[in-house]
Amino acid sequence: MLLKTIIVLLFIAILISLFGGLNFLVKDLGGNNKKRLLYALGIRIGLAGLLIATIIYGAYTGQIKSQAPWDRQLHPENAAPAPK
Numbered sequence: 875m876l877l878k879t880i881i882v883l884l885f886i887a888i889l890i891s892l893f894g895g896l897n898f899l900v901k902d903l904g905g906n907n908k909k910r911l912l913y914a915l916g917i918r919i920g921l922a923g924l925l926i927a928t929i930i931y932g933a934y935t936g937q938i939k940s941q942a943p944w945d946r947q948l949h950p951e952n953a954a955p956a957p958k
Contacts, residue, residue, distance in 0.1 A: 877932045884925040891918040 895914035902908060932938035 877928065877937045881925065881928055881932070884921055884928060888918055888921045888925065891921060 891914055895911055895918065898910040898914055902911060929938065
């Protein structure tokens, strides 16, 4: 449950960074100073990398399981049990 919470928080942080970058883009429209926009982009790239690494870690350790119907058909041993 902790891993899923971390994933949701990282996704929300990425969205906040995205809208922060949009805000900087609109405010700095006429100026040559794009440092804030590039800084927001760097934060977003870092958070996205951390999110992908967290998802890979969760899948590798088995804390995150696929519930997709095609995974149950192809690999029934790796899929989570079907809800009743």
